[in-house]
Amino acid sequence: MTSLNLKSTALAALTFMAGALGAWSTAVQAEEPVISAEWQSIHKDFFGSRDIVDATDKITLDTPIRAEDAAIVPITIKMPAEFASGVKKLTLVIDKNPSPIVGAFTYGAAAGKGDRMLSTRVRVDQYSDVRAIAETDDGKLYMVSRFVKASGGCSAPASKDLAEAMKEIGKMRIKTAIGKTKSGLSNEAQVAIKHPNVSGLMMDQISRAYPPAHFITKVEVKTGGELVFAMEGGISISEDPSLRFSYDGNPADVMEVKAEDSEGAHFASSAGSNQS
Structure with missing residues (x-):
């Protein structure tokens, strides 16, 4: 092969590689948009024209x-x-869930002044940005987001038969003082609620019908009579909702939990330190 042919072959290979890398980069950008059309709509509908500041250094x-x-x-x-x-x-x-607002948590005095933590499980219907938006006392909004690759979460079949799940609906497990946050200034607790949290998009595997949406809409947690948080939620929270969170107060104080679902049913339970 002549020197000219070698150079031509090398140039063609480099051109192909550059094109492939460019196509890959474009595909990644298309798959993981910085600002989705859905988010623009959500921002307008729920936060109006308010500015939202990047909070990667805060959250x-x-x-x-x-x-x-x-x-x-x-x-x-x-x-x-x-x-x-x-x-x-x-x-x-x-962003891309049928009901994009997973939950809104309003904090009370018992949320404390130390490090704050909240952990839960959610349904993701398709590849999407997941966002956490904090509002401070002065009305400012701060946000972080992560791109999660998952699909079908809102229509996935329940893990147990609906009739069986309804027999335990509303039962709670509450564990208090199960740990400390990084600073050591706040305690951690966990609340788990038995509830099918039916999204309305899940096919019953036996009847082939779609049971209507039936999900937890509100959760209120207090300790020592002070509010830790009040949550308003929807179908994006997973079956049998579980919340692990930080709080302030005496670990021996009684923690009270109240919940309500979309059919108007009310549930309540309480526990002291390490009781369930």
């Missing part, structure tokens, strides 16, 4: 890059004490 959002099970995707939000002490509300959003 940590932990999610899997690719979820093992789209119906139970774990997410954890952490905020350091110096920022968290001024946060009055936290909203979780999944």
Whole structure:
């Protein structure tokens, strides 16, 4: 092969590689948009024209890059004490879910002044940005987001028969003082509620029908009579909702939990230190 042919072959190879890399880059950008059309609509509908500041230095959002099970995707939000002490509300959003607002958490005095943590499990319907938006006492909004690769979570079949699940609906497991946040200034607790949290998009595997949506809409947690948080949620929270969170107060204080679902049913339970 002549020197000219070698150069031509090398040039062609480099051109092909550059094109392939460019196509790959374009595909990645298309798959993981910085600002989705859905988010633009959500921003307008729920936050109006208010500015939302990037908060990668203030909020940590932990999610899997690719979820093992789209119906139970774990997410954890952490905020350091110096920022968290001024946060009055936290909203979780999944851009491409049929109901994008996962939950809005309004904090009370018992949320404390230390590090703040919240962990739960969510449904992800298709590849999407997941967002945590904090509102501070002065009305400013701060956000972090992560791109999660998962699909079908909102229409995935329930893990148990609906009739069987309804027999335990509303039962709670409450564990208090199960750990400390990084700073050691706040305790951690966990609340788990038995509820099918039917999305309305899930086919019954026996009847082939679609049971109507039936899900937890509100959760209120208090300790020692003081509010930790009040949550308003929707179908994006996984079956049998579970919330692990930080709080302030005496670990021996009684923790009271109240919940309500979309059919108007009310549930309540309480527990002291390490009781369930």
